[in-house]
Amino acid sequence: MMTRAPISLLALAALLTALAGPFAAGSAAADPFRSNWANPHASQDDAREGVQSGRLVSLDKVLGRVRAQVPGRVLDAELTQGRSPIYRIKILSPSGGVVHVIADARTGDILRVQGR
Incomplete structure (x- = not known):
């Protein structure tokens, strides 16, 4: 048994x-x-392929632009795909607050800064 x-x-x-x-x-x-609509978060492979093909600006270049406008330490960054691919970046400001930045992944332009 x-x-x-x-x-x-x-x-x-x-x-x-x-x-x-x-x-x-x-x-x-x-x-x-x-599809990307069901899971909008891109993988590192998707991001790498997008940068290598020239469709996307590298996160490193976008972070350079962000650091010029928003002081602090980067806590998190991710590529989100949907109608338009964007980078969502979280920054710890010198005052201890969290700043959320949205940047266009195709152009590198900063679209929105929230929480200054």
Whole structure:
């Protein structure tokens, strides 16, 4: 009786894995029906390809422009794709507040600064 329980648990685990496959967190990238609209956050590979192809300005160049206008330490930066790709940048200001910056990823222009 004891030897059957592990086999049954393994079979149950395999069945649950097979059924949960399309819903598992790691399988979103493998799903050909998901679009950037369903998951607007671009991967590093998407960003690199965009910069190499000339469609996007590098984050490094955008951060240079941002630092010239907004003092502080960069906390986070991400490329978000949608109708127009943008960089979302979070900066810790010298006063301790958080400043949110939105920049156009195609041109590098700063579109919005919030929280100065």
